[in-house]
Each structure stands twice: as C-alpha cells, then as structure tokens.
Amino acid sequence: MDPAVIQKCIHCGMCLPSCPTYQETKIERNSPRGRISLMRAIAEKRMDLTASFAHELYFCLGCLACQTACPVGVDYKTLFEASRQDIEKSKILNNPLRLLARTFLIKYLFLSSWRLRTFGRLLRIYQRMGLDRFFKSLPFLPAKLKDMLGQLPSIAPHFSYEIISTREIPINTPARWKVGLLTGCVQDLVFSKINRDTADVLLYNGCEVICPPEQGCCGSLHAHNGELETAERLAKKLLAAFPIEELDAIITNSAGCGSHLKHFSDLFPPGTFWRQKAEVWDKKVYDIHEWLIKIGFSPPQAFPCTSQSHTVITYHDACHLCHGQKIKNEPRAILRSLPCIQFIELEEADHCCGSAGIYNILQPEMAHKLLNKKVEKIKKTNASVVCTANPGCLLFIEKGLKKHHLNIQTIHPISLLAQYYRMKERDGGSIEKKEANLAGLIH
Ligand code: SF4
Ligand code: SF4
DSSP: OOHHHHHTOOOOOTTGGGOHHHHHHOOGGGSHHHHHHHHHHHHTTSSOOOHHHHHHHHHSOOOOHHHHHOTTOOOHHHHHHHHHHHHHHHTTTOOHHHHHHHIIIIIIGGGOHHHHHHHHHHHHHHHHTTHHHHHHHOTTSOHHHHHHHHHSOOOOSSOHHHHSOSEEOOSSSOOOEEEEEOOOSHHHHHOHHHHHHHHHHHHHTTEEEEOOSOOOOOSHHHHHTTOHHHHHHHHHHHHHHSOGGGOSEEEEOOHHHHHHHTTGGGGSOTTSHHHHHHHHHHHHEEEHHHHHHHHTOOOOOOOOOOGGGOEEEEEOOOHHHHTSSOOOHHHHHHHHTSTTEEEOOOTTTTSOOSOTTTHHHHSHHHHHHHHHHHHHHHHHHTOSEEEOSOHHHHHHHHHHHHHTTOOOEEEOHHHHHHHHHHHHHHHTTOHHHHHHHHHHHHO
C-alpha cells in the first residue's frame, strides 16, 4: 500500500457523519478515520494484520461516502481495495466454507461468461419449475439458508447477446457517434432488458452501438473483494474485446461497474502494453447518463397531461455513481425531462441502501438496517416509482419495498426514458394512448 495515500489523512473527522457504519454504531473503529488509523498502524508495523482488522474492513460497505466528504481528497477506494487484498493474501479469514464459496464465485463462476450464463440457465430452469418456492417451504431448512434462497434474483428470459446484435445502427437518424456497450455480469443475467433499453436510447440519440457478445464481468466484484490479480485478468479480457481506438465512447449503465471501469489503468504497471491500452480505455468510459448529457440527448416529446396522469417518481443515488463517479445531476436532468412526471427529491438520496455488492449477504444485519431507513425515506415521498442506476440497488430496494408491502415500482432511469421514446414511435399523437401506456408502465 502506498504510504503517501494513508498519510494524506489529517484525522479531521469530517467524513464521520457521512459514514453509514459509524452513523449506526458511533464507534470510532467503524468510521473511515478509525479504519485509516488501523491501516496506518499496520503499514508502519506498529500493529499486525489481525482477524479483527480484517472483519472491520469487511464491515465497511465500500460506499465511498467518506471520499466525497473528505476535504483533502483521501483516496479511500485505493486504501480499501489494497487492504482487502492484503487480508486475502494473509489468509487470516480463511475457513473451508469461505474458501469454497470464494473460489467458486470469484475465481470460477465470474471468470467466464460461458460459465456464468450456464449457471444462469440452470437457475432459470430451477426458478421456472417453482423449485425455489418448494425449497423455501421446507420446514427443516435453516432460516439463514431460506433467506439466501429468497435473495436469488429472477433470471431474465434472454441474455444480452440474444437481444442485442454485435453492431446496431440508428434507423431514423444518421449515426454521429460510434460507442461500445458494456453488458456486465449480473446485469446480463438479471437485467438484460436494461441493456436492451440502453442500446435503444443510444440508437435514438444517433449512436452506432458495438456490443461484443463475449464480454463478461468487468472485475469490480473482484477488486472490491481483495482479488486485484483476478480483476486484472478480467480487465485484459474486456480491453481485448472492444475495438477501443475506433470508438468515441464505451458506455456502462451499472454504477458499480462504471466506478471500476474508469480506472483500469491503475491495475497495470506504468509503461506496459496493457497500461497504455487501459489509459485510452479509461478516457472513453462513460456512464450512460453522463454520455447522454454530454451529447445533448433528445428529451421525449412533451404531451399535455391531466392531473391524474402525473406520476410521482423519486431517485436513489447509487453510491458508486454519486460518490465513485460524482454523477448526481445527470440522471436527475434526464428524469426531469420526462413529461407527465412529478419528480420528488428523496431525503438522504445519496446514503447507501445497504446492498453494496455482496455486503447484503455477508453483513445482513447492517445491510437491513440501512435498507429499512431507505424504505422509510422512499415512503415519505409518496412516490409510486423509485429510480436507481445500479443492479444491486434495484434488487435490494425492491426487496425492502416488498417486505414492507409497498406498491412502489423500481426502475432504471434509462428504461423509463426508453419507454417514453417507444411511446412516441408506437402511438403517434394520441394523448390518451400515451397516458394509458405510461400508466401501464408505471403502475
Ligand atoms: S466506504 Fe462507506 S462504510 Fe466504508 S468507511 Fe467510507 S463511508 Fe464508511
Ligand atoms: S479521511 Fe479525510 S475527512 Fe476523514 S479524517 Fe481523514 S482527512 Fe479527515
């Protein structure tokens, strides 16, 4: 770990109020300042890397709210990822079950798009046959296992490569840009429709879309969980899959991936072939909202609304979009451009919902505390739709809303925009039809 990064922290404590774990426990070691002090003590050999330090680093959400709050620009993401890598190398947390789960998930399943899709196909069959409901109903299954089964997301009917061609060109408008589209791993398995929507929105806005079918995971899951070497392997795969030099931009619609994808060059030593390639890549990666605002996207055609047709929507900032990439205004600008919508700001919209990658599985107690808070805030807005731009947040918030029996829909902002564009094409000038379609989408 680079000591200069740790030494940048002046221990001012400005980050403490923004840290979700510190807010909940009020314990110094659960705060960014406390964690950085521990890292410093280990780096300066005043303390050994202990299991208690390792647990502390896995109690951290990696939400990066501290990075936004820090007045001197401490790069907490680098410290967090390097510390988790040291923890994994020390093997201090290893036990047979943890080792098996990590080896299967991180080093086997997420390493190949073929394996991941095969797993997705099997899971889809299991879900369609209703076996998930059957297992959950078995009285002798431990509650923890039932809860884990309940957390498995529904696999989409099609994967991204089945509904997006390798190359697509705009039909009604000349292509002004050529962009690559990243389809992700969880996004590909569960939310391939969001990928299709993203491709449609890009086409509508004059972008030729290049979408290589064999892309796979970007490695953000690996980097956040101490497997930087595996993250490097996956980055190389993506760098080789796209014709980077030909593209104006490489687009992601997943906040957690975007925050990692924009820093591929950090994975490679200076002066190497892959570092040079990654430096070009890093400059071209855009979050979809960021790209649409940059190119001056076409807002959907306005149509008059009756008071009943105004749908109240709100927006949750995914941590790795607002803190990791500093993108807050762009999704709001897109949502505010939609006709017949009343946009209500969510209180503490940029506070973590508790999903945080696999944190909600590893630390369910803290994750659910944060989720319950988020649901309470959503309830206060009276919104019937909550938008957010990360697959983990979409799934976890949906789970929280269901648990509280709230009839509130979750949707990615780009899916909503795509729906508006499609309404224009399908329904021409009929306001009644548009209103009916909007109601059908949102309720
Ligand atoms: S990443 Fe989030 S949980 Fe971790 S120290 Fe920073 S603010 Fe706290
Ligand atoms: S991380 Fe930044 S805000 Fe937090 S204590 Fe250190 S210098 Fe202050």
